[in-house]
Amino acid sequence: MPNEQDTALEVENLSLWYGEKQALKAIDLRVPKNRITALIGPSGCGKSTLLRCFNRMNDLIDGCRVTGDIRLQQQSILGGNEDLAALRRRVGMVFQRPNPFPKTIYENVVYGLRLQGVRDRRVLDEAVESALRAAALWSEVKNNLWQNALTLSSGQQQRLVIARAIAIEPEILLLDEPTSALDPISTLVIEELMSTLKQHFTLVLVTHNMQQAARVSDYTAFMHHGSVVEFDETDRIFTAPRQRRTEDYITGRYG
Numbered sequence: 159m160p161n162e163q164d165t166a167l168e169v170e171n172l173s174l175w176y177g178e179k180q181a182l183k184a185i186d187l188r189v190p191k192n193r194i195t196a197l198i199g200p201s202g203c204g205k206s207t208l209l210r211c212f213n214r215m216n217d218l219i220d221g222c223r224v225t226g227d228i229r230l231q232q233q234s235i236l237g238g239n240e241d242l243a244a245l246r247r248r249v250g251m252v253f254q255r256p257n258p259f260p261k262t263i264y265e266n267v268v269y270g271l272r273l274q275g276v277r278d279r280r281v282l283d284e285a286v287e288s289a290l291r292a293a294a295l296w297s298e299v300k301n302n303l304w305q306n307a308l309t310l311s312s313g314q315q316q317r318l319v320i321a322r323a324i325a326i327e328p329e330i331l332l333l334d335e336p337t338s339a340l341d342p343i344s345t346l347v348i349e350e351l352m353s354t355l356k357q358h359f360t361l362v363l364v365t366h367n368m369q370q371a372a373r374v375s376d377y378t379a380f381m382h383h384g385s386v387v388e389f390d391e392t393d394r395i396f397t398a399p400r401q402r403r404t405e406d407y408i409t410g411r412y413g
Contacts, residue, residue, distance in 0.1 A: 166191040166330055166360040167212060172226035174207060176219065181207045183384040185226070189330075189377075194352055194361040196375035196392065198368060199407065204384040205364045209332050212362065213249040214242050231329070247274070250323035251332040255339045256315035258307035258322070263290075263299050266307045266318055270326040285325050292358070293321035294351050313344025317351065324359065331355065333363045337370065349374050368408060372396050380404045 167189035174182040182204050189195050197205040207216065214235065216222045228235050235245055247270070258266050267286045268276070276282060286303065290296040295317045299305070307318055316336060323331060333352070337345040352361055352374050365371050371378055372392060379389040380403075388395065388404045399405045 164190050166231070167362075168229045168232070169208075169211075170227045170229070172208075172211065172224065172228060174204075174211065174216065174225075175221075175223045177221040181384050182211070185386050187379060187386055187389060189360060189362055191360050192356055192358075193376040194356050194363055194374055195377045195379065196363045196365055196371035197379050197381060198365060198371050199381035199387075201366070203381040205381055206334055207384075208381070209334055209362060209364050212330065212332055213246050213251055214240070215251070217242070247326050248328055249330045249332060250326070250328035252316070252319050252323055252334065252336050254335040256312055256319050258310070258315050258318050260306065260308055262304045263307050263310070263318060264303040266322050267325050269322060274326065289321040289325040290318075292324055292355065293317045294347065294354070295321060311344070313340050313347060316340060316344070316348060320348075320351065320355075324355070328359065330360045330362065333361060335364055335366060338366065345370075368396075380407060382407070 165188045169185050169187040172182055172185040173180065185208065197208060199205055210216045211224065211228060216224070224236060230248065259269060261269075264286055267289050268282045271282060271285055287296060290299065295314060298314060299310070307315065310318060337348050340348065349370065352363070355361060363371070363375060375392045377389065378392045378395040380387045380395060380401075382403055388399060388401045390400070395404065396408060399408065
Protein backbone atom coordinates (compact mmCIF):
# COMPACT_ATOMS: atom_id res chain seq x y z
CA MET A 159 0.00 0.00 0.00
CA PRO A 160 1.51 3.38 -0.99
CA ASN A 161 2.10 5.96 1.72
CA GLU A 162 0.30 9.31 1.83
CA GLN A 163 3.00 11.21 -0.08
CA ASP A 164 2.88 8.68 -2.92
CA THR A 165 -0.92 8.55 -3.07
CA ALA A 166 -2.83 10.28 -5.88
CA LEU A 167 -6.33 9.14 -4.87
CA GLU A 168 -7.48 7.88 -1.50
CA VAL A 169 -10.80 6.06 -1.11
CA GLU A 170 -12.18 5.71 2.42
CA ASN A 171 -15.20 3.60 3.42
CA LEU A 172 -16.87 4.29 0.05
CA SER A 173 -20.32 2.79 -0.56
CA LEU A 174 -22.66 3.47 -3.47
CA TRP A 175 -26.28 2.65 -4.22
CA TYR A 176 -28.29 2.81 -7.43
CA GLY A 177 -31.73 3.22 -5.88
CA GLU A 178 -32.11 0.22 -3.55
CA LYS A 179 -29.26 -1.77 -5.13
CA GLN A 180 -25.87 -1.45 -3.43
CA ALA A 181 -23.09 -1.50 -6.03
CA LEU A 182 -20.06 -0.64 -3.85
CA LYS A 183 -19.48 -1.74 -0.27
CA ALA A 184 -17.18 0.05 2.19
CA ILE A 185 -14.20 0.35 -0.14
CA ASP A 186 -10.80 1.49 1.14
CA LEU A 187 -8.10 2.02 -1.47
CA ARG A 188 -5.02 4.13 -2.12
CA VAL A 189 -4.12 4.73 -5.76
CA PRO A 190 -0.37 5.45 -6.10
CA LYS A 191 0.99 8.39 -8.08
CA ASN A 192 2.59 7.82 -11.48
CA ARG A 193 1.69 4.16 -11.52
CA ILE A 194 -0.89 2.04 -13.35
CA THR A 195 -3.51 0.57 -11.04
CA ALA A 196 -5.73 -2.12 -12.57
CA LEU A 197 -9.22 -2.96 -11.32
CA ILE A 198 -10.10 -6.57 -12.15
CA GLY A 199 -12.97 -8.89 -11.31
CA PRO A 200 -16.01 -10.60 -12.84
CA SER A 201 -18.68 -8.66 -14.74
CA GLY A 202 -20.92 -6.65 -12.46
CA CYS A 203 -18.44 -6.57 -9.56
CA GLY A 204 -18.31 -2.75 -9.46
CA LYS A 205 -15.07 -1.98 -11.35
CA SER A 206 -16.51 0.63 -13.71
CA THR A 207 -18.77 2.05 -11.00
CA LEU A 208 -15.72 2.65 -8.79
CA LEU A 209 -13.81 4.16 -11.71
CA ARG A 210 -16.65 6.60 -12.43
CA CYS A 211 -16.64 7.70 -8.79
CA PHE A 212 -13.20 9.21 -9.33
CA ASN A 213 -14.55 11.93 -11.65
CA ARG A 214 -18.14 11.93 -10.31
CA MET A 215 -19.62 10.51 -13.53
CA ASN A 216 -22.10 8.54 -11.42
CA ASP A 217 -23.71 11.86 -10.49
CA LEU A 218 -25.39 11.73 -13.89
CA ILE A 219 -27.39 8.61 -12.88
CA ASP A 220 -30.77 9.18 -11.19
CA GLY A 221 -31.07 7.63 -7.75
CA CYS A 222 -27.32 7.29 -7.22
CA ARG A 223 -26.25 7.80 -3.60
CA VAL A 224 -22.71 7.74 -2.19
CA THR A 225 -21.30 7.62 1.34
CA GLY A 226 -17.68 7.71 2.49
CA ASP A 227 -14.98 9.86 0.95
CA ILE A 228 -12.60 10.14 -1.98
CA ARG A 229 -9.61 12.48 -1.70
CA LEU A 230 -7.62 13.78 -4.64
CA GLN A 231 -4.24 15.08 -3.45
CA GLN A 232 -5.70 14.91 0.09
CA GLN A 233 -8.72 17.09 -0.79
CA SER A 234 -12.23 15.59 -0.76
CA ILE A 235 -13.99 15.50 -4.16
CA LEU A 236 -17.39 14.50 -2.77
CA GLY A 237 -18.37 17.83 -1.27
CA GLY A 238 -21.62 19.42 -2.42
CA ASN A 239 -19.81 22.52 -3.66
CA GLU A 240 -17.27 20.64 -5.82
CA ASP A 241 -16.70 22.21 -9.27
CA LEU A 242 -17.30 19.12 -11.42
CA ALA A 243 -15.94 20.72 -14.60
CA ALA A 244 -12.69 21.51 -12.76
CA LEU A 245 -12.60 17.99 -11.29
CA ARG A 246 -12.98 16.41 -14.73
CA ARG A 247 -10.13 18.52 -16.05
CA ARG A 248 -7.96 17.03 -13.29
CA VAL A 249 -9.31 13.51 -13.80
CA GLY A 250 -9.62 12.63 -17.49
CA MET A 251 -11.43 9.58 -18.85
CA VAL A 252 -11.15 7.25 -21.85
CA PHE A 253 -14.03 4.90 -22.56
CA GLN A 254 -14.38 1.39 -23.95
CA ARG A 255 -15.20 2.43 -27.50
CA PRO A 256 -13.29 5.23 -29.23
CA ASN A 257 -15.47 8.34 -29.23
CA PRO A 258 -13.76 11.08 -31.24
CA PHE A 259 -15.91 14.07 -32.11
CA PRO A 260 -16.98 14.43 -35.77
CA LYS A 261 -14.37 17.17 -36.19
CA THR A 262 -10.83 17.36 -37.51
CA ILE A 263 -7.99 15.62 -35.71
CA TYR A 264 -6.67 19.05 -34.68
CA GLU A 265 -10.01 20.22 -33.29
CA ASN A 266 -10.45 17.00 -31.33
CA VAL A 267 -7.17 17.51 -29.51
CA VAL A 268 -7.75 21.19 -28.69
CA TYR A 269 -11.40 20.75 -27.71
CA GLY A 270 -10.77 20.90 -23.95
CA LEU A 271 -8.30 23.75 -24.28
CA ARG A 272 -10.83 25.82 -26.26
CA LEU A 273 -13.41 25.17 -23.52
CA GLN A 274 -10.88 26.62 -21.07
CA GLY A 275 -10.67 29.75 -23.20
CA VAL A 276 -7.29 29.12 -24.85
CA ARG A 277 -7.21 31.00 -28.16
CA ASP A 278 -3.51 31.54 -28.87
CA ARG A 279 -2.80 29.59 -32.05
CA ARG A 280 0.83 28.94 -31.16
CA VAL A 281 -0.20 27.49 -27.78
CA LEU A 282 -2.83 25.30 -29.45
CA ASP A 283 -0.39 24.11 -32.14
CA GLU A 284 2.19 23.17 -29.51
CA ALA A 285 -0.45 21.37 -27.42
CA VAL A 286 -1.60 19.36 -30.45
CA GLU A 287 1.90 18.20 -31.31
CA SER A 288 2.78 17.46 -27.69
CA ALA A 289 -0.41 15.48 -27.00
CA LEU A 290 -0.25 13.52 -30.26
CA ARG A 291 3.40 12.68 -29.63
CA ALA A 292 2.54 11.55 -26.11
CA ALA A 293 -0.25 9.39 -27.54
CA ALA A 294 2.14 7.84 -30.11
CA LEU A 295 0.06 9.20 -32.99
CA TRP A 296 1.97 12.26 -34.24
CA SER A 297 4.04 10.51 -36.91
CA GLU A 298 0.90 8.94 -38.40
CA VAL A 299 -1.28 12.06 -38.61
CA LYS A 300 1.02 15.11 -38.62
CA ASN A 301 0.37 15.72 -42.33
CA ASN A 302 -3.40 15.24 -42.01
CA LEU A 303 -4.37 17.29 -38.97
CA TRP A 304 -7.36 18.78 -40.78
CA GLN A 305 -8.73 15.38 -41.77
CA ASN A 306 -11.97 14.23 -40.10
CA ALA A 307 -11.09 12.13 -37.06
CA LEU A 308 -13.77 9.59 -37.97
CA THR A 309 -11.68 8.47 -40.97
CA LEU A 310 -8.98 7.08 -38.64
CA SER A 311 -8.82 3.38 -37.74
CA SER A 312 -10.30 2.29 -34.41
CA GLY A 313 -6.85 2.01 -32.85
CA GLN A 314 -5.87 5.47 -34.07
CA GLN A 315 -9.18 6.89 -32.85
CA GLN A 316 -8.56 5.52 -29.36
CA ARG A 317 -5.09 7.06 -29.30
CA LEU A 318 -6.63 10.34 -30.49
CA VAL A 319 -9.12 10.19 -27.61
CA ILE A 320 -6.19 9.66 -25.23
CA ALA A 321 -4.43 12.66 -26.81
CA ARG A 322 -7.60 14.72 -26.32
CA ALA A 323 -7.72 13.67 -22.67
CA ILE A 324 -4.08 14.47 -21.91
CA ALA A 325 -3.96 17.76 -23.86
CA ILE A 326 -5.46 19.53 -20.84
CA GLU A 327 -2.80 17.92 -18.61
CA PRO A 328 -4.93 16.04 -16.08
CA GLU A 329 -3.37 14.56 -12.96
CA ILE A 330 -5.17 11.24 -13.38
CA LEU A 331 -6.29 9.31 -16.46
CA LEU A 332 -9.13 6.81 -16.07
CA LEU A 333 -9.22 4.03 -18.68
CA ASP A 334 -12.44 1.98 -18.84
CA GLU A 335 -11.55 -1.14 -20.86
CA PRO A 336 -9.78 1.02 -23.47
CA THR A 337 -8.71 -1.89 -25.71
CA SER A 338 -11.72 -4.21 -25.56
CA ALA A 339 -13.00 -2.97 -28.95
CA LEU A 340 -9.57 -3.09 -30.63
CA ASP A 341 -7.62 -5.70 -32.58
CA PRO A 342 -4.53 -7.33 -30.98
CA ILE A 343 -1.99 -5.06 -32.74
CA SER A 344 -3.83 -1.87 -31.70
CA THR A 345 -4.17 -3.30 -28.20
CA LEU A 346 -0.41 -3.80 -27.97
CA VAL A 347 0.21 -0.20 -29.10
CA ILE A 348 -2.17 1.13 -26.41
CA GLU A 349 -0.55 -1.05 -23.75
CA GLU A 350 2.91 0.25 -24.64
CA LEU A 351 1.49 3.76 -24.58
CA MET A 352 0.14 3.29 -21.05
CA SER A 353 3.60 2.35 -19.81
CA THR A 354 4.96 5.62 -21.25
CA LEU A 355 2.10 7.78 -19.96
CA LYS A 356 2.62 6.79 -16.32
CA GLN A 357 5.79 8.88 -16.31
CA HIS A 358 3.52 11.95 -16.45
CA PHE A 359 0.12 10.80 -15.19
CA THR A 360 -1.47 8.44 -12.69
CA LEU A 361 -3.46 5.78 -14.57
CA VAL A 362 -6.39 3.70 -13.32
CA LEU A 363 -7.37 0.88 -15.67
CA VAL A 364 -10.51 -1.25 -15.68
CA THR A 365 -9.95 -4.43 -17.66
CA HIS A 366 -11.61 -7.82 -18.10
CA ASN A 367 -8.32 -9.07 -19.54
CA MET A 368 -6.23 -10.47 -16.69
CA GLN A 369 -3.23 -10.92 -18.98
CA GLN A 370 -3.40 -7.23 -19.76
CA ALA A 371 -3.54 -6.33 -16.08
CA ALA A 372 -0.53 -8.55 -15.44
CA ARG A 373 1.40 -7.02 -18.35
CA VAL A 374 0.85 -3.31 -17.82
CA SER A 375 -0.16 -2.54 -14.24
CA ASP A 376 1.99 -1.89 -11.19
CA TYR A 377 -0.82 -2.47 -8.69
CA THR A 378 -4.01 -4.52 -8.97
CA ALA A 379 -7.26 -4.45 -7.02
CA PHE A 380 -9.42 -7.57 -7.27
CA MET A 381 -13.12 -6.76 -6.83
CA HIS A 382 -16.05 -9.09 -6.17
CA HIS A 383 -19.68 -8.26 -5.37
CA GLY A 384 -18.92 -4.56 -4.92
CA SER A 385 -16.00 -5.03 -2.52
CA VAL A 386 -12.23 -4.86 -2.92
CA VAL A 387 -11.17 -8.36 -1.89
CA GLU A 388 -7.45 -7.73 -2.27
CA PHE A 389 -5.16 -4.91 -3.34
CA ASP A 390 -1.41 -5.26 -3.76
CA GLU A 391 1.46 -5.01 -6.20
CA THR A 392 0.47 -6.75 -9.41
CA ASP A 393 3.22 -9.36 -9.26
CA ARG A 394 2.05 -10.44 -5.83
CA ILE A 395 -1.63 -10.55 -6.79
CA PHE A 396 -0.89 -12.85 -9.73
CA THR A 397 1.78 -15.05 -8.16
CA ALA A 398 1.00 -15.19 -4.43
CA PRO A 399 -2.47 -13.81 -3.66
CA ARG A 400 -3.38 -13.74 0.03
CA GLN A 401 -7.09 -14.35 -0.46
CA ARG A 402 -8.61 -17.61 -1.69
CA ARG A 403 -11.22 -15.75 -3.77
CA THR A 404 -8.46 -13.88 -5.60
CA GLU A 405 -6.64 -17.11 -6.37
CA ASP A 406 -9.85 -18.79 -7.54
CA TYR A 407 -10.60 -15.92 -9.94
CA ILE A 408 -7.08 -15.66 -11.34
CA THR A 409 -6.86 -19.42 -11.92
CA GLY A 410 -10.20 -19.42 -13.73
CA ARG A 411 -12.34 -21.24 -11.17
CA TYR A 412 -15.02 -18.59 -11.67
CA GLY A 413 -15.44 -15.31 -13.49
